[in-house]
Amino acid sequence: MSSASIAVNSPSSSNHFIKDGVTSVNVNRLCSFSFESGLFGSKIPTKKLSLSVNGTRPTRPERISYSGLEPVKASSRSFDVVIVGAGVIGLTIARQFLTGSDLSVAVVDKAVPCSGATGAGQGYIWMVHKNPASETWELTKRSHQLWKMLAETIRDQGMDPLQVLGWKKTGSLLVGRTPEDSVMLRKRVSQLSEAGVRAEYLSTDELHSKEPAIYVGTDGGAAFAPDDCQLDAHQAVSYIEKVNRSFAPEGRYAEFYHEPVTGLVRSTSSGEFEAVQTSNNTLYGKAIVVAAGCWSRSLMHDLFKGSHIQLDALVMPRKGHLLVFENFNPLQLNHGSMEVGYVDYQNATFPLGLDDQSQTLSVSMTATIDMMGNLVLGKF
Numbered sequence: 133m134s135s136a137s138i139a140v141n142s143p144s145s146s147n148h149f150i151k152d153g154v155t156s157v158n159v160n161r162l163c164s165f166s167f168e169s170g171l172f173g174s175k176i177p178t179k180k181l182s183l184s185v186n187g188t189r190p191t192r193p194e195r196i197s198y199s200g201l202e203p204v205k206a207s208s209r210s211f212d213v214v215i216v217g218a219g220v221i222g223l224t225i226a227r228q229f230l231t232g233s234d235l236s237v238a239v240v241d242k243a244v245p246c247s248g249a250t251g252a253g254q255g256y257i258w259m260v261h262k263n264p265a266s267e268t269w270e271l272t273k274r275s276h277q278l279w280k281m282l283a284e285t286i287r288d289q290g291m292d293p294l295q296v297l298g299w300k301k302t303g304s305l306l307v308g309r310t311p312e313d314s315v316m317l318r319k320r321v322s323q324l325s326e327a328g329v330r331a332e333y334l335s336t337d338e339l340h341s342k343e344p345a346i347y348v349g350t351d352g353g354a355a356f357a358p359d360d361c362q363l364d365a366h367q368a369v370s371y372i373e374k375v376n377r378s379f380a381p382e383g384r385y386a387e388f389y390h391e392p393v394t395g396l397v398r399s400t401s402s403g404e405f406e407a408v409q410t411s412n413n414t415l416y417g418k419a420i421v422v423a424a425g426c427w428s429r430s431l432m433h434d435l436f437k438g439s440h441i442q443l444d445a446l447v448m449p450r451k452g453h454l455l456v457f458e459n460f461n462p463l464q465l466n467h468g469s470m471e472v473g474y475v476d477y478q479n480a481t482f483p484l485g486l487d488d489q490s491q492t493l494s495v496s497m498t499a500t501i502d503m504m505g506n507l508v509l510g511k512f
């Protein structure tokens with residue numbers, strides 16, 4: 133799970149998801165932003181977070197003093213950072229600011245955490261389907277490293293990452309059926325190995341002995357990444373939220389849930405965007421971060437309508453569905469698995485405005501066993 137965006141704005145849906153990777157937005161007219169630090173926990177070397185704003189704006193109305201978690205009723209609040217979207221991305225960004233700096237942070241969401249793609253996520257934190265030659269590879273590696281470090285930090289604090297995050301090292305299999313798939317999988321294994329990720333190619337027999345429930349025919353095979361892990365998205369979010377909320381009593385954190393962002397407030401003197409308008413509040417921020425997942429694109433377009441600001445590289449929505457089989461004993465898996473077609477799906481690019489992905493995409497399956505022992509099938 134790795135996609136964030138720094139700027140302002142967000143959009144919607146529960147069974148749509150965002151391509152893993154960097155979400156970037158043209159922020160020229162917003163704030164310049166230096167953000168150098170790990171996302172999680174004390175084990176990550178933290179550099180000072182810094183934040184600078186072009187121009188000035190009037191003195192902030194007031195410093196928030198908020199220790200409860202009930203919705204704030206006042207109509208205007210001021211923070212160093214306002215984050216739009218309380219999915220796993222928005223909340224982890226909030227966590228980073230809270231643990232890695234002394235900045236105050238507000239998180240605003242039109243609903244609640246896990247109401248977006250995060251709540252539907254299958255929770256695999258995998259390298260096996262990632263391409264070391266892609267431009268998002270460094271981000272992928274960093275994201276995986278940070279999740280692993282978070283799990284270690286939790287373990288070091290005397291807690292069990294399985295209980296806290298649903299964290300399990302399952303290993304992952306990228307499986308294919310055809311000779312062409314096998315060629316691609318061998319290449320992927322060698323690329324991953326060269327990039328320092330443990331990976332091996334499994335012939336159909338080797339795959340069958342490792343994962344008896346999966347049969348790919350005589351021409352198939354699999355790329356196996358033994359160090360890949362998975363988590364439970366709800367558990368992980370609830371832990372991150374708990375950490376964030378521990379900063380509320382000192383006035384550094386507040387949540388504005390069930391408050392859709394409806395607009396941006398622009399300074400009449402400097403022209404800078406300086407606040408987001410929600411249904412109930414005006415939230416001022418020196419920096420405004422949009423982490424609204426698949427809603428980011430449409431929200432940004434709505435909010436910047438009529439301005440001359442160019443928006444590019446925005447998040448594209450993609451569909452995914454999960455089917456959960458509770459207490460499903462006939463089929464057991466030792467590892468997470470993914471069909472090789474998912475890689476093409478992930479690399480696909482869509483013309484702007486193309487909403488019906490069914491015209492261009494095949495269906496790929498993923499399969500995992502969740503922390504309750506349920507079989508979870510993903511379709512993308």
Ligand SMILES: Cc1cc2nc3c(=O)[nH]c(=O)nc-3n(C[C@H](O)[C@H](O)[C@H](O)COP(=O)(O)OP(=O)(O)OC[C@H]3O[C@@H](n4cnc5c(N)ncnc54)[C@H](O)[C@@H]3O)c2cc1C
Binds near residue numbers: 454
């Ligand atoms: C079925 C499925 C399975 C998946 N499995 C995996 C997996 O195994 N591994 C993996 O890495 N990724 C997986 N993903 C993708 C992953 O879930 C997403 O990439 C990730 O959750 C995105 O998080 P987010 O915080 O960016 O977005 P979201 O979780 O969608 O959060 C965005 C938030 O913005 C809020 N918002 C929207 N508009 C507004 C507005 N106007 N005002 C205020 N708030 C607003 C929404 O309410 C929402 O809470 C899966 C996705 C799906 C759908």
